[in-house]
Amino acid sequence: MGAEFYHSVHLDVELCKGCINCIKRCPTQAIRVQHGKAKIIKEYCIDCGECIRICPHHAKSATYDSIDILKKYEYTVALPAPSLYAQFNNLDDIDIVLSALKSFGFDDTYEVSAAAEMVSEMSRNYIKKHREDAPFISTACPTVVRLIRVRFPNLLDHLLPFAAPVELAAQIAVKNAMEKSGLPREKIGIIFISPCPAKVTACKDPIGNTYSEVDGVIAIKDIYPLLLPHMKSVASDPEKCSVSGRIGVGWGNSGGESAGLLTDNYLAADGIENVIRVLEDLEDQKFGDLEFIELGACNGGCVGGVLCVENPYVAQSKLKKLCKYLPISRNHLGDEVPQGALFETEIEYEPVYKIGKNLAESLALMARIDELCKKFPGLDCGSCGAPTCRALAEDIARGFAREGDCIPLLKESILSLSETISPNQ
Amino acid sequence: MNEAIKLEYTISDDDFTRAGEASGDLKDKLKKMGVDPAVIRKVVIAMYEGEINMVIHANGGKITVTITTDEIIMELADKGPGIPDVKLAMQEGFSTAPDNIRSLGFGAGMGLPNMKKYSDEMTVETQQGVGTTVTMKVKL
Structure with a gap:
């Protein structure tokens, strides 16, 4: 066991009353109450955020960057997760959100959904080429990857070898920013706008890659109220900058990544308990000849992330409506697989639950x-x-x-x- | 060291929704004991097939699992109708499962063949009208 276990889920000891809500809700039994206070066992925690949802005293929270992180850099690029678009009422144009991000203070934006369309294409190609090794499991949800790493060693070989779309988005954003600004890398801030703490962890302590190009992660719920006035002021004439199609934006909902594979031979499960049940059955080889397994720890998919503001199911509906008149896909791979889209290192089993030497x-x-x-x-x-x-x-x-x-x-x-x-x- | 533990499971008669609980519990424990994941896979699939067989054909029964540092022994004992022709039952695709079971996706005739395939050693003792005991060993 060589892994360090960084976590963005964190406990405020002052606020903790020592009740048992979190220990009962935690899907990996990672919390104990000792001496009247909860304690997170860092080897077991997979940053799913369930304890943040359940804690009646708000003692559990996610650690992420504050909006002030923008000040640290001369040139900043926002990477909005598609779930951000699902937070707003009556939004019919993604350009309004992107223009508002610029009006708020970012120098540029690069949509994670654009990179997601490239990951979809890579996945389609990969699955076609390696069909005999199916089913393949999505690596988009960092909580699922972390769960498999500690609990389902027999399924590690089934993980798609691709980093989550945000990593590819960050790499493209760095390249664009350096060309546009002429600044050195360290003066450029690549800031991801995240729906969940697991993605914060994935950027600060990546699995499968040695480092992340994401410099900061801010929460959707933090930027949401700040964006609203800017959205109002740009709404009449937003800059045309969105480059995402239906496949990329759809990734925010459960089933969206699967839709991008253009096959019916898939399973999409959301909600951590459902995910665990699917993984157990998958491990026991109880499924037939599925090609792809999409798993998201949050109910409804990324729109259900604990750092979102909207009800997950309302958000799902909003995202679907937003996708309705978009072209299927607007981002395509060139001749080669983009560098860094693939995992650099193999993900190894971490037997944290082992009781004896x-x-x-x-x-x-x-x-x-x-x-x-x-x-x-x-x-x-x-x-x-x-x-x-x-x-x-x-x-x-x-x-x-x-x-x-x-x-x-x-x-x-x-x-x-x-x-x-x-x-x- | 000569450590061994014994786990006992009662398999209910015809409740399909509970079939797989015993192999699931065993899987969880083997993982915690740090048994090689490849071995766990073999044990769990063999035991799951056995569990399903006991529910379909034998009105349930009892599973005793003995784990030592050398091997895992699963003894599946039932008081069902017995197997009239073990050789035939061991053939892939041979099935006597009724239609209501087949409609649930079971009864493909792979139960016993899979149990043999995933265990290192398997014996079947059966007597018509008395019951069947299948013993499977998986080496560690």
């Missing part, structure tokens, strides 16, 4: 865990700070918790103790 030790620990489970009441009440009785048993076997942490068990032993001391009461 070797099989013999694991067997002994597993026996101990089973034994403890029989002792616990099986309520999965979370009072101990672990999400289930089994998770507590595993924590104890690993040496991170004690049997006395089980509150119902403790209550029982106190009762029996008091009966021993004064049997007549």
Whole structure:
């Protein structure tokens, strides 16, 4: 295991009340409550953002850059995710958003949806060429890639070997910006406008690539209110700058990436629990001859990201309407695959859930865990700070918790103790 | 070291929606024990096929999994009707599954053949009217 586990999901200890909402909701059992405060186990966390959604005290949040990051650079390029377009009411022209970004302060824009159309074309070519190795799993959602890396080793070979479209978009944006501005790379800021914390993590700590050309990531929810007045002022005569077609913009919705492959032989699942179920079945080879598996951790796709403002399903509908009169695709590959669109390094299995150093030790620990489970009441009440009785048993076997942490068990032993001391009461 | 653990699963009689729970639980545990992912795949597919067979043909039964440092042994015991002709049942594509099962996408006649394919050793003991016990071994 060599990976560092950077995360953009983060806990504000002051705000945390030590309730058990997050530990029950976390799909990878990455949170424990200890000494009255939640704690994120960084090896297990996949930055899905579920804890941010559920925390009633807003103690969980995503770390990303503030709008002020623009000041750090002489020349800035905004990379809007297609999900940004889905946030606005009655938007019928993407140029209004792009012009507003420029009016707000960016020197230029490059749409992630434009790069997405190239990734769609690369994927079509790749799948055609390697059909015997199908099904292929999308790598667009960084949470899904991170989940597979720690939990589904048998599926790593099925991942498409392409970085998410934002990486390709960033590389094209750098090239354009250097040509247009004549400035050196370090004076240019490539700023991604993101729907989710997972994409923040993917830019700060990429998997499959050694570095990212994205210099900063700001949240859709932060820029949304700031863009509205600019959109109003440019609405009557926006600059013609959008170069995306229906395929690229559609990537913001679940099923959009699949639509770009021009095949019916695909499956698209969204929502982290559904994604896990699909991966489990896929691993057990329960699917027939599917060509492509699109998986998005958020409900509805990227429009459901925790840094978006609009209801995911309303956003989905808006994005569909926006796509309606767009050409199918407006970005095509040249003769060669763009450099950097492919993963540079292989994604390796990180067995973070492994309990023992070797099989013999694991067997002994597993026996101990089973034994403890029989002792616990099986309520999965979370009072101990672990999400289930089994998770507590595993924590104890690993040496991170004690049997006395089980509150119902403790209550029982106190009762029996008091009966021993004064049997007549 | 001579460590071994035993896992026991009761397979319900005709509830298809629960078939696969035992192999799923086993998969989770093997991953946590750090067993080679390629071995896990073999074990889980073999066991899943067995589980489905027990639901379709034998009104459920009991699965006992023994894990040692050398091998994983899965013993699938049922009190079903027994297999009249094991040789025939081992042929790919041979199936006695009823139509309602086939309509669910099962019963393709690959159950026992897949169990044999994905295990390193398999024995079938069966007696008509008494039941069947399939024992599969996968080496570690």
